[in-house]
Amino acid sequence: MQLTRSMPVDTTPVTCEVAAPSRALYFALLDAPDDAAVRNRAADYLNAKLDEASALPCDLPPDPAGLGDWLEAHTAKIGGQYQAYLDERRAGAPRRYFTSKAHALHFLRGVAPTKLVDGAWLYGLLQRWDDARFTSLIQTYLEELGEGQPEKNHVVLYRKLLASQGCDDWQTLDDDNFVQGVIQLALAEHAEQFMPEVIGFNLGYEQLPLHLLISSYELTELGIDPYYFTLHVTVDNADNGHAKKAIQGLLAAWPQVGDSEEFYRRVMNGYRLNDLGASTLSVIGGFDPEQEVMRVLEKKAGVGQFVHSDYCRFDGRTVNQWLAEPEQIPQFIETLQRRSWIKRHEDPQNSRFWQLITGEQAPMFGVFSAHEQQLIHDWIAGDWLAEQTPTRGKPRPSLAQRQVPFSSRRRTSTERPAKPALVQQGQHVSDFDQEALLLEQQLTQLPTREARMRHLLPLLAPTRHHSAAGLLATRIFTGLFN
Template sequence: MTALTRIQSEQAIPRTGGLKQTYEQLLLGDDPEQRRALGQTFLEGQLQQAADLPDELPQDLSTLQSFVEQHCTDVASQYAEYLEARKQGGPRQFFCNKAHALFFLQAVSPTKLVDGAWLYGLLRHWRDPRFDGLICTYLEELGDGNPAQNHVLIYRKLLAAHGLDSAAIPDEYYLQGTLQLALGECAEQFLPEVIGYNLGYEQLPLHLLISAYELAELGIDPYYFTLHVTIDNASTGHAHKAVQSMLQLLPIEGDRQDFLRRVSLGYRLNDLGQGSRAIIESFDLNAEVMNMLERKRPFGQHMHSDYCRFEGQTVNQWLARPEQLPGFLAALENKGWIKRHQDPRQSRFWQLIDGDGAAMFGVFSPYEKQLLHDWIAGDWTPACRSPAVRWGSHTSGEPVAHVDDPDLNRLQAALEGLPAGEQMPVLMPWLSAHRHAHPAGLMATRRFIELKTSLR
């Protein structure tokens, strides 16, 4: 995506606020009409930008399945070349260190935490077999109500395991997640665009395969990514369902060409915003360390004693102004408290923050510690290939028991005594992006699947 397109895309954001605000209003807003109106305004602006991008879909619909299969074949071939290069001793192509990988996981989290949301608005068509492929895709994104398979829960656990959160994510990284939420809210008005977006999003990307490989190599659970490798396949998975759904929902009469034009626009929405590769390439370890220290500086500038001085200044004095942070790190290095390009365990500063008995234990999150660790380590590499240090527990796939959950209790009470057919409208709001990963949403998903099967 060109810089010009990114600028145009940002100009299409509603003037009520930035991308993050629009994202949160679509995700958390209580008024369905307001969400739909906001989503429509946002989509109309983004579709104008998508119209300027190349149209890659084949004009001959009979070649659509082979187009998708060829893409999958090309990706497999490129991945085989990647694996051969790694086998021959080549370096990682994406992540230079673990901090780099964690930066990526955090940056893409606004999209991953609403995984599948673009299909939510199609649930009301559960009686229409033409929508089966799309609804099945959405329910599988929700793990069919199994917490161990729910994509959003899997990603939340991955973030939690490494102390990652959304507080410091730049506004521009919210674009794709906002698009997905808007499409989910406006599926009735933008059905062709939803179909096209789904067709593009469910194609297996090369970056997914390489990310999974390198995350595992760095000691980070890749399950979220490997799961998508299997379910997005072009043979029987989501990519195949995307093609079949488009063909089944294409109007038999009427303006088929306008429908296909809109499908193509939806397909191109996938190319707006910062893609995974662009995010990976934007990583600057030194800048991330400085940004992190600046975020913590206001909380630490009055918390240190005056006992230690570095180049004539106390720690509190060094932390008094943000422009002094580079000089403070340089002073720590000059005094030998930080030994760059060596094992961080040899640095006195690292000893202050790592370990249960460390004087600054708990001051830095796991991700913040990883940033500091990799910045200190620099060119130094451990003797073995496995990571020098690992923080955070391995992402667990075990379902969590929930006791006396109020939402779950209210949902069960609302369903009690209702005929099966009348339960579906009660269940559907609980399958939304904001709710489906909660206990009540998981239960609602399982019940929705049961009723969808029995009432058809």
């Protein structure tokens, strides 16, 4: 079945396959996951990455019987590290990850290719929905999809988060930022060939990391809704969450007849795949505000005509002339600072360049997105921004307290997934409901539960589950599965 890509992307020229192989494969897997050539490329990619991963260290216990203790020790270690972090902050330490809101937005954008396919690695197991060995892992997948409830579907949530912060221009990120996303999409397509690796990857991905706790805390502090991240703190918990289910899934699939040593070796290698490509910490560490400002200005260079008045000249050139040549932008920024149009490390309101791009009467009003404005603002503000932090040196409220303003805005639903509500015959159906009606009609024509589940499966794929039809299909599938 030909799938329709539902994520906005830039055109990816064929030459990108050489320059940015992971990015090219990522979009190919979103565009045409059923295409034989794309599938072959995905399998080759996985084999190459597994080869690369095999050289990395692995902290899993040599005997899977020790996984329970390993999980407990990991959870205790992370808990202790997080407590130490909170103590530091209470004693007045600055944020550990995000120097500014622009820095946090850089992180949200940088990990977007991974987060937008959240859960994908487990999709291939759905074909085995009637095999009890995979029940806990399929439950994990359905929970990643919020069991079809949009307010709990992880991909829907991340898409909304990106859109709300103006960070949805992630398609041109570096190749490294796409590695994890490709691994996840490739595992989705090749579970039959890489089942132990899927289980191992899941075991690594679903462990609660320290960075999830710290980033949740600091996003809240910067006024960014942390729900996508705090949700994972609860779903990955070691007691009954995805971390525990990951171990159950591994033990349930343990070979009874085959070579268990080889199985566990492959699980370990799948586990190591988590360490390839850009990570949360490398994305955060790679933030260079000046470079980001240049990237934004270079992007705008193509717009060309947005500054109508040419009366301002810097070193004999109009703003349009400066921006017409991307390679001149570093020099342009330097000139703006020298001519005091940009006054670094001061309130940006003191900078004429800032005045030029904000305010309704500004010549460049509307040219820069909210994210881009934040970036320029925080870069100009520099050290001044740190001095403005009102809570420096004061005890911080707990994460739970900080979550209130966001969580109180959110509709919390504890309802079970809705059963399909078939539209009554003869009732008028709007264009918006046609998809749902069609799907329900198709299902009623199928004779068995098994046939209905098979029919629904393609709609639960990583590229489709977050669409209206995909969410409906997930709700129905969850109802049939449980």
